[in-house]
Amino acid sequence: MRYFIELSYNGKAYHGWQNQPNAVSVQEVLEKALSTLLREPINIVGAGRTDAGVHAKQMFAHFDTNSGFSQENFMYKLNSFLPKDIAIHTIFEVPKEAHARFDALSRSYIYRISLTKNVFDYNYSYNFNLPLDIEAMNEACKVLLEYENFKCFSRSNTDVKTYNCDIMEAKWEENNNTLTFSITANRFLRNMVRAIAGTMIDVGLGKINIAQFHDIIKSKDRTKAGASVPGHALYLTNIEYPNHILKNK
Incomplete structure (x- = not known):
């Protein structure tokens, strides 16, 4: 059984x-x-x-x-x-x-950034005090939906048959001094969400513009993307399955 x-x-x-x-x-x-x-x-x-x-x-x-x-x-x-x-x-x-x-039909993650120093939450969010352009970061989210190959955000030397992923949703939201990145896809590559979040922080800092963000994805080169953010602020939040699997849940 x-x-x-x-x-x-x-x-x-x-x-x-x-x-x-x-x-x-x-x-x-x-x-x-x-x-x-x-x-x-x-x-x-x-x-x-x-x-x-x-x-x-x-x-x-x-x-x-x-x-x-x-x-x-x-x-x-x-x-x-x-x-x-x-x-x-x-x-x-x-x-x-x-x-x-x-x-599994899809997986969803969130990444939490604390915009102020929080002594009760530092183990579960990434403290980042520099100002970020959230509108530009959300423009970068829209760019993700235009592509399938995300090798540039994958850990090097990963043994996978394909770097293609279907990203269904991606967005940044700010609430009570916490900035949350939400992303849903059919599958994720190793280190992918953390690399995307780190690269988008560079967008928010003005280090990378939207045209350059396009170029990074097209390059399929991990060295072109930004640094990965720390893992302690990343959460797997939801996994979807067909109804015939969950019917006895």
Whole structure:
């Protein structure tokens, strides 16, 4: 039987979602908890990867097991077993062919910038005190929708078959001294959102104009784009799936 898990996590203590040597990941902690409770080796597949320090308000993953269990009771046990920075919200059975990564229709992220020094929020937003031209940054958002290949915003030496992504929405909004970048796409490349946000900050500072922003994307060259912003202010916020997968949620 295949199950989907909906969870959230505070990424501060983790070196990203995916298992890797010599570093603690969210995937590793969750697999160990599931394996212990189900008394069998459990491997999970996430909807995507998040980098070190990045948070998820909504993440999905799937796993297979032959063990029967009460979903509500098992979710309670799993939450009790997991550390306080990982929370399970739902566990539900899905068709055997359902896939947390490949069946996702879209992913959404936000990046939070604090425009004033905030002693209570510095772990969860990027403090940036220089004035930014938000109108110009939103013009750059419109440019993103004109392109498909975003190699210029991808981490170098990434092993992917294509650098094409369908960006459906991108915008900057300011509210109560917090500037929030929201972006939705069918898929994202490694480091892509942080590189886009960093390059758009350069637009907001007047270091890059809109014509140059076009040129950066056309170049397909990571060295032409701006620096990546820190990961601690990035949040995976929403993942969409077809109704036939979520019907038992």
